[in-house]
Amino acid sequence: MNILIKSATIIDSKSEFHNTTQDLLIENGVIVKVSNSIKNPNNYQEVKLDNLHISQGWFDSSVSFGEPGFEERETIQNGLKTAASSGFTAVVVNANTNPVVDKNSDITFINSKSNNHAVALLPIGALTVGSKGSDLAELYDMNTAGAVAFYDYKKPISNPNLMKIALQYASNFDGLVCSFPQENKISGHGVMNEHITSTTLGLKGIPALAEELQVSRDLFLLEYTGGKLHIPTISTATSVALIREAKKKKLNITCSVAIHNLYFTDNVLTDFNTHFKVLPPLRTKTDVEALIEGVKDGTIDMVTSDHNPIDIEHKKIEFDHAKHGTIGLESAFGALQKIFTTKKTIDILTKGKSRFGIEKSTINIGNEPNITLFNPDTKYTFSINDIVSKSKNAIFENEDLKGKVYGIISNNKIVLNA
Amino acid sequence: MSELSVNHLLGIKYLKEEDIQLIFETADHFKEVINRPIKKVPSLRDITIANLFFENSTRTKLSFELAEKRLSADVINFSSAQSSVKKGESLIDTVNNILSMKVDMVVMRHPNPGAGVFLSKHVNASIVNAGDGAHEHPTQALLDSYSIRERLGDVKGKKVVIVGDILHSRVALSNIYALQLQGAQVMVCGPKTLIPKYIDKLGVKVETNLRKALNWCDVANMLRVQNERMDISYFPSTREYTQQFGVSKDLLNSLDKEITIMHPGPINRGVEITSDVADSKQSIILDQVQNGVAVRMAVIYLLASKIKQ
Numbered sequence: 001m002n003i004l005i006k007s008a009t010i011i012d013s014k015s016e017f018h019n020t021t022q023d024l025l026i027e028n029g030v031i032v033k034v035s036n037s038i039k040n041p042n043n044y045q046e047v048k049l050d051n052l053h054i055s056q057g058w059f060d061s062s063v064s065f066g067e068p069g070f071e072e073r074e075t076i077q078n079g080l081k082t083a084a085s086s087g088f089t090a091v092v093v094n095a096n097t098n099p100v101v102d103k104n105s106d107i108t109f110i111n112s113k114s115n116n117h118a119v120a121l122l123p124i125g126a127l128t129v130g131s132k133g134s135d136l137a138e139l140y141d142m143n144t145a146g147a148v149a150f151y152d153y154k155k156p157i158s159n160p161n162l163m164k165i166a167l168q169y170a171s172n173f174d175g176l177v178c179s180f181p182q183e184n185k186i187s188g189h190g191v192m193n194e195h196i197t198s199t200t201l202g203l204k205g206i207p208a209l210a211e212e213l214q215v216s217r218d219l220f221l222l223e224y225t226g227g228k229l230h231i232p233t234i235s236t237a238t239s240v241a242l243i244r245e246a247k248k249k250k251l252n253i254t255c256s257v258a259i260h261n262l263y264f265t266d267n268v269l270t271d272f273n274t275h276f277k278v279l280p281p282l283r284t285k286t287d288v289e290a291l292i293e294g295v296k297d298g299t300i301d302m303v304t305s306d307h308n309p310i311d312i313e314h315k316k317i318e319f320d321h322a323k324h325g326t327i328g329l330e331s332a333f334g335a336l337q338k339i340f341t342t343k344k345t346i347d348i349l350t351k352g353k354s355r356f357g358i359e360k361s362t363i364n365i366g367n368e369p370n371i372t373l374f375n376p377d378t379k380y381t382f383s384i385n386d387i388v389s390k391s392k393n394a395i396f397e398n399e400d401l402k403g404k405v406y407g408i409i410s411n412n413k414i415v416l417n418a
Numbered sequence: 419m420s421e422l423s424v425n426h427l428l429g430i431k432y433l434k435e436e437d438i439q440l441i442f443e444t445a446d447h448f449k450e451v452i453n454r455p456i457k458k459v460p461s462l463r464d465i466t467i468a469n470l471f472f473e474n475s476t477r478t479k480l481s482f483e484l485a486e487k488r489l490s491a492d493v494i495n496f497s498s499a500q501s502s503v504k505k506g507e508s509l510i511d512t513v514n515n516i517l518s519m520k521v522d523m524v525v526m527r528h529p530n531p532g533a534g535v536f537l538s539k540h541v542n543a544s545i546v547n548a549g550d551g552a553h554e555h556p557t558q559a560l561l562d563s564y565s566i567r568e569r570l571g572d573v574k575g576k577k578v579v580i581v582g583d584i585l586h587s588r589v590a591l592s593n594i595y596a597l598q599l600q601g602a603q604v605m606v607c608g609p610k611t612l613i614p615k616y617i618d619k620l621g622v623k624v625e626t627n628l629r630k631a632l633n634w635c636d637v638a639n640m641l642r643v644q645n646e647r648m649d650i651s652y653f654p655s656t657r658e659y660t661q662q663f664g665v666s667k668d669l670l671n672s673l674d675k676e677i678t679i680m681h682p683g684p685i686n687r688g689v690e691i692t693s694d695v696a697d698s699k700q701s702i703i704l705d706q707v708q709n710g711v712a713v714r715m716a717v718i719y720l721l722a723s724k725i726k727q
Contacts, residue, residue: 202553272532
């Protein structure tokens with residue numbers, strides 16, 4: 001791969017060229033020269049784009065690509081295409097599949113589907129067999145095949161002893177255990193946040209308490225076992241406070257929040273629009289403010305799109321019956337920039353890689369390029385035309401967003417949006 | 419005001435106060451009609467109405483059907499205790515199938531909150547919500563207010579307590595909206611397990627002592643405990659519930675004033691109210707039933723006149 005990138009503003013605080021506008025010469029898959037003006041040496045592909053900015057490649061710690069079993073929602077190939085077009089060079093894919101990815105051979109299957117793609121696809125294996133919450137899956141065996149963490153997607157481990165054992169067992173090989181923060185007996189048949197909006201809609205509520213009880217439990221367990229825990233997609237102010245305290249105690253804990261939980265409150269649900277049905281549910285303004293503060297002060301380690309394609313047959317139905325979830329890769333950058341500065345947005349989008357075993361690659365001479373290309377200033381209304389995913393369940397549809405992605409350079413490949 | 423501000427009746431929260439007054443004035447006329455020897459008017463001879471009941475109902479269904487027939491509309495009925503989803507057909511498809519037989523209006527009861535709202539966005543017919551899960555039951559709230567107005571002259575300024583299972587009740591929510599829109603004060607009373615945690619944010623008072631609630635109010639609307647909607651026990655036994663939240667004649671007689679007793683039905687005699695209360699002069703339960711037909715005639719007539727435009 002030989003490429004000349006013209007006039008790119010580099011946003012990479014680890015790079016010596018941070019905050020400068022440069023030409024970059026990539027020869028044989030390596031950045032060989034960075035300078036304010038480089039002549040094209042040999043008819044190389046030239047990348048010259050309006051208001052071009054580049055950063056380290058972006059990372060998402062939670063996506064679902066359907067395959068195997070839910071190909072009507074999304075396929076791995078199209079999922080990877082969506083990720084690349086949205087600026088992501090690495091994504092962690094959940095065991096949100098049918099059958100559930102819970103064996104070495106399942107991990108190998110996922111890996112075989114993503115070989116040689118520009119985007120690195122990092123598979124999660126289920127924590128329990130079939131994600132049924134009763135028996136541990138073969139965690140070590142999956143780990144040797146390349147599973148980066150263990151998680152029953154959106155399913156809490158109700159049995160505290162099982163969670164204790166999982167944390168202890170996975171610590172033998174430094175495995176990362178994920179625990180969905182919801183106490184199911186408290187959440188009951190809830191379909192949205194329990195508050196004034198759920199009361200006015202007559203919809204069953206999921207109290208913030210359901211999440212906070214589970215987070216507390218898991219932090220107590222972690223303190224006892226000394227394992228390595230990640231809590232995906234927290235959503236309440238008290239969860240942020242609990243994890244902040246746990247970090248002060250030096251527990252080995254990380255957590256994430258979904259972008260839509262930073263952006264919307266449960267007020268948007270007033271007309272039963274199922275695009276807003278997500279898990280954890282959209283919460284109150286107080287929660288949103290606390291979550292944003294948690295991202296800013298580092299209590300929350302990662303922000304994820306929690307990308308989850310759902311076919312229209314499971315969304316265009318009564319609210320109670322509709323499936324939880326939204327796609328989010330395509331809107332991630334534009335939405336984050338409505339909340340944070342460009343610098344903070346890039347910081348967020350490049351954080352958390354090491355927790356899932358990926359090395360960071362700065363934009364410096366001698367390094368292989370792992371780069372996202374974007375224009376941070378484009379303003380647009382997110383519409384169905386911006387969706388690459390097979391399913392169109394976008395919570396951000398009709399939102400005014402800021403910032404568009406040009407593409408990525410990663411794994412010795414360049415992918416540019418038309 | 420001569421027409422409704424809405425094209426569907428999905429809930430009281432989508433109405434304006436003037437809508438309610440228009441419905442009541444129209445219902446006054448129809449109440450006079452249904453007490454004539456010939457109880458029928460030819461107003462809706464060119465309108466076809468489908469009553470779709472995806473949940474069990476006796477009185478609401480009969481009341482709607484009677485209202486429609488008194489207006490000379492053509493009526494078709496579809497009842498299925500099972501939701502269409504369980505049979506594999508989507509709600510939109512079920513309703514569109516029926517609409518393709520040239521139906522103008524749909525009266526729907528459905529177990530899921532928002533089913534009417536959902537349908538109104540996806541099908542081309544006027545929708546009347548006859549109860550959607552724990553969301554709204556607008557015609558019940560309208561007939562309740564209409565009955566208060568009939569008994570006490572006006573709803574404005576009155577104090578109404580809704581007693582019982584507020585958590586699972588669409589009647590409670592619609593009544594809260596309707597009463598507040600007309601300037602009444604509303605209190606809810608029941609065991610804390612059956613009162614939504616954030617209900618006070620709707621501007622209603624919350625009371626767990628029945629005697630205090632009854633002493634405060636002009637009207638007590640007694641709700642049925644909806645055992646069929648409960649996944650666990652919210653109180654230990656019916657006996658214990660009645661001890662705390664049942665209204666008996668002795669309790670009524672011991673109050674400082676004479677209050678009006680309402681019930682949307684069906685009554686569990688001896689649970690939320692005793693028989694002597696249900697059958698007393700203070701009770702307007704059977705007036706509510708009669709007014710239900712007049713109010714539903716008014717709603718259907720007013721919505722149909724918007725279709726005709």
